[in-house]
Amino acid sequence: MSTAWIIASGKGGVGKSTITACLGAAMSREGRRVCIVDADIGLRDQDALLGLENRIVFDLLDVAGGSCRLDQALVMPDGEHRLTLLPASQFARAKELSPKDFRRILLELKERFDVVLIDCPAGIERSLRGLMNDAVDETILICTPDDICIRNAERTCGVMEKKGLPRPQVIVNRLSPELIRAGEMYTAATVAATLDIHLLGEIPEDAAVYRAALQHLSPMDVDCEARRALTRIAWRMLDEDVDAPLPGYGTEKLPWYRRIFQPALKEVKRIDR
Template sequence: MGRSWMIASGKGGVGKSTIAAALGTGLAREGRRVCVVDADIGLRDQDAILGVENRIVYDLVDVANKECLLNQALISPDGEENLTLLPAAQFARAKELEPKAFRKILRQLKEMNDEVLIDCPAGIERSLRGLMNSDVDETIVICTPDDVCIRNAERVCGLMEQKRLPRPQVIVNRLNPALIEYGDMYAAQVVAQVLDLPLLGEVPEEPMIYRALLAHMNVMDVACEGREALVRIARRMRGESVPLPCYGTAALPWYRRLFRPKHKEVKRIDC
């Protein structure tokens, strides 16, 4: 029986889908059988990220409504025989996915795979609540290093606790090491401390991640620091001990503090 991972965030657009697709690919290339479930009903995007958008016939809601068999809805990206995607419905509403039916599908997927990654919708509404069940084995909260995202992540963690899900681990995304070192951005450990969660990994702000999406490429095929970061996280998910932190610590050595370049101040415009 495989493991399932719920990948959630309070705030939207923080990188859940990007990270879920990359970690799914990374784990599959390490020989794990992986299924990525796009559970963002009505706003599907994993198909585009994984390059299978022209091959979708059935989706998660079709499987839940018994309009097709689970196997008929699963798609493998070209050359990734260990990886499958269960796409989200494009035009359905979240309430069309029965929580009981989702749980049954999740159990089936765990029987077929080593790892099942659930790419969740943002927020704490019914669309997320309906995905929370006791077949979820691990939870990950994605957070960017800012107060708004941290506050919303706290709400998701509260909901997970209320639903008796396992305690989440946090991945901090879009870190800028230069800003962190000069004290202008929270380091990943600071975010993890504020949330009081174990830090699973950290990903830098990486232009190649966005450019790979535009070029319809999988970020795991692009040589860049972002890819290295995601490979490290996939290894940590497999239980390997891979050291952190990687992208800036708050404390600078004295000689770098002495010669630090001046940053432009954030100034209010006088009206």
């Protein structure tokens, strides 16, 4: 049975595309046939994240408009045997994709793949609403631990509910254990409780994500905490019978020597204007 996941957020720049690409890689390495659909039309990112910039010939809109077959538009990153991308169009507008065509393509993808991950545009506009249909099985909201992102996520939750989609689960991204320990940042559990939705996963702020990108690598190909966090989330999404409890970044009990030698956080002082 195939599962189609919508990966959305209220706010842009919270890590949707990065997380989608990494979860796709993690699940394909677990033996699943995975298709990532880049549905952020006009702002495509997945081709770059998966190292496929020079390999795109056709895209989602070409398939929707009938100018190519679905398999002509699908591309596979080198070295990944079960991961496929259906790229977004770079110079088109989201309104050019009809909800009916998208649903038809999604159903076709679900026949060929075990998992379909849909990287969505941010916000609650028509471009997102047009991707929501009864072929979508699960929904995820990506949220950073701040009030503005939580407020936007709440609104996206409302839109999903109105569209009759399953209640979303949340992945909290860019957590800083140091700030949480100092009581200056929400924990992942607090964000989930505020949104009143299930906490699917948590990912720390990790410079390795940026440094991997500089070297045109996926965070899944470097040894870093973000990779461990994303692998854990992929297992939870696949319902694998593995022990994948969340670490609770910033709430872990530290050994005594780490507690004593915690670097003090730099104070934020208001300047006189």
